[in-house]
Amino acid sequence: MNKESVGIVETEYHDISNPIILDSGETLDEVTVAYETYGELNKEKSNAILICHALTGDAHAAGWHEGDKKPGWWEMVIGPGKALDSEKYFIICSNVLGGCKGTTGPSSISPKTGKEYGVDFPVITINDMVKVQKELIDSFGISQLAAVIGGSMGGMQVLEWMVSYPRMMKKAIAIATAGRSSPQQIAFNTVGRQAIFSDSKWNNGNYYDTCEIPSNGLSLARMIAHITYLSDESMDIKFGRGLQDKDEISYDFSVDFQVESYLKHQGETFVKRFDANSYLFITKAVDLFDLSANDSLIDGFKNVEAKIKIISVDTDWLYPTEQSMELVTALNANDVDVSFSEIKSNYGHDAFLLERGQLNYIFSNFLSENVVDDLMIEDIATIRENADIVEAAKLMLDKHLTHIPVVTDDCKLIGIVTSWDLSKSIATNSNHLKDIMTKKVKYCHANDSIEEIARKMRKFDISCLPVVDEEMKVLGLITTDQISNLLS
Ligand SMILES: CC(=O)SCCNC(=O)CCNC(=O)[C@H](O)C(C)(C)COP(=O)(O)OP(=O)(O)OC[C@H]1O[C@@H](n2cnc3c(N)ncnc32)[C@H](O)[C@@H]1OP(=O)(O)O
Ligand SMILES: N[C@@H](CCO)C(=O)O
Known part of the structure; x- marks a missing residue:
């Protein structure tokens, strides 16, 4: 032995x-x-x-x-x-x-x-x-x-x-x-x-x-x-x-x-x-x-x-x-x-x-x-649902973000707001995040395989997925850029 x-x-x-x-x-x-x-x-x-x-x-x-x-x-x-x-x-x-x-x-x-x-x-x-x-x-x-x-x-x-x-x-x-x-x-x-x-x-x-x-x-x-x-x-x-x-x-x-x-x-x-x-x-x-x-x-x-x-x-x-x-x-x-x-x-x-x-x-x-956990960005900004659009725009500019998960007070995922949503807010004259954010947000888990989520992102034509735990608490984000870097 x-x-x-x-x-x-x-x-x-x-x-x-x-x-x-x-x-x-x-x-x-x-x-x-x-x-x-x-x-x-x-x-x-x-x-x-x-x-x-x-x-x-x-x-x-x-x-x-x-x-x-x-x-x-x-x-x-x-x-x-x-x-x-x-x-x-x-x-x-x-x-x-x-x-x-x-x-x-x-x-x-x-x-x-x-x-x-x-x-x-x-x-x-x-x-x-x-x-x-x-x-x-x-x-x-x-x-x-x-x-x-x-x-x-x-x-x-x-x-x-x-x-x-x-x-x-x-x-x-x-x-x-x-x-x-x-x-x-x-x-x-x-x-x-x-x-x-x-x-x-x-x-x-x-x-x-x-x-x-x-x-x-x-x-x-x-x-x-x-x-x-x-x-x-x-x-x-x-x-x-x-x-x-x-x-x-x-x-x-x-x-x-x-x-x-x-x-x-x-x-x-x-x-x-x-x-x-x-x-x-x-x-x-x-x-x-x-x-x-x-x-x-x-x-x-x-x-x-x-x-x-x-x-x-x-x-x-x-x-x-x-x-x-x-x-x-x-x-x-x-x-x-x-x-x-x-x-x-x-x-x-x-x-x-x-x-x-x-x-x-x-x-x-x-x-x-590779699983999502190996690649995801953990140190990410989130925003509360009752925040206004200016706050979201400032956060995006300050941190060079294109996607921010929208969360409840106990950090549970309820939506996502993108730079595209902010442009939309100007066109539709909306002030509140909850009016423009995507509510039916797609997400993934830390132990999902990269291949699996790459397929999902391709299928739904999305470039960023929030990563959540079993209670829907946000753990991080994964983007198509990261996946492309990994593959190359
Ligand atoms: C797949 C499953 O789920 S488990 C089931 C798998 N196990 C078996 O099939 C068990 C019997 N099969 C074997 O032993 C298979 O040949 C293997 C694949 C497992 C092992 O292969 P090898 O390491 O190449 O062993 P080999 O085929 O040479 O057999 C060695 C045995 O033959 C014996 N042997 C070799 N030459 C001679 C010989 N000239 N005369 C008599 N016995 C001999 C060895 O003493 C040894 O005996 P032992 O197994 O009682 O210690
Ligand atoms: N020698 C192996 C493989 C048979 O397919 C066995 O006895 O199970």
Whole structure:
């Protein structure tokens, strides 16, 4: 552990009080969500980032569980000073619905039968997983996430969030993923499921009260899947045609090659950490994933509002760059603010779990943005509503101003007066500020992004916005000149 880590963490549990109505039409009662958080939620509840995990991940994304030898699975990007900085953001990661790491899944006890669900667990979708995450986010009283981020199946959840809850996030990053599962992706998952079904110990999903689990089937499913997470190049670099613990080939069916031993190891370690029935339900959810509407991703993305980053990996043949480009094209067609980055890596699909430098760089560039607070002028003149026009004109001349916020005695914004309004007063022969000021004044908040308010100013053709707090008290002003200076 070092100072860049969030340190010792614990998984927490949230019980959802209402039933979850699933896409299949079935309902799930008494759903529990396992989650972890890193950092502090700020007063405005505006700094939360939701991390969505991939197929076999869990809520433990960062830090260390007491006694563990390895940190959480995305330790490389989460922690003090990293792109997902726990000193700046409140980071939440939860285990998905259907999982086996604390959130309700097939190995949980059904409240109806008092026994493990097994294959009586309802078929779930990525949308159902996101519904459960939304319940967790609501329980914190968070009305908008600063960002939702995830890779692979986590990226599918990100895309689902963008479509199902378009106003619930400011930004979204979807990595090594697709808007709909391709036939090849479905094919690999179905072979994995068949491997489990063909293990007699699977016993139609009823193995929880026996001491035998379908380890052969599950480990075979993982070995097949794991090949798709690597690239030919990375296998060649890691193993070549190297032999495992021998100098000569053995002319039998024992393990000869390092790659055989490696895959065996991946299969064996997987069965110690994952439930076979969860594997069935989660891979099925991935297969069913399809965000297109009328067979078109352009139609599917028509309501997206967040600012989006799509990331692919150049050697990922499971979720190839072309699928990411399909997302970018569909988002662009909807005028969504979307950008794209391709990670250069020989790791293949799993690069999103390994490429520390590139991920930190892309994330921090995308997440860091200037907010109004960084730029606004704080030392500003204000004027009371009952002031006369001469007083406003003198103030403008003395302080070289073109805009003065009009405020109540306790400094709450009620209007704005501009040099143009003063010229108007001569033409209309008005003496009182309240007759000429703009009463329906547009304003912004200190934590609004510069991009957002620049758009607002362009839309309403205004050159200056008062900045107010939650009680409408004036904190400062921001002008188009400042924004132009920043951009130049
Ligand atoms: C995304 C989420 O949400 S979390 C889920 C992600 N986690 C996983 O998928 C866990 C399993 N996957 C892996 O380990 C993945 O390969 C990664 C991406 C996480 C790690 O990749 P890398 O650091 O490149 O590790 P690599 O693929 O080389 O595997 C290392 C393991 O293989 C073992 N290994 C390496 N060579 C051999 C060999 N010739 N024979 C047997 N075992 C071998 C290592 O001892 C090590 O074992 P350990 O993990 O039990 O300590
Ligand atoms: N290897 C990762 C990524 C799969 O997409 C996992 O098992 O979750």
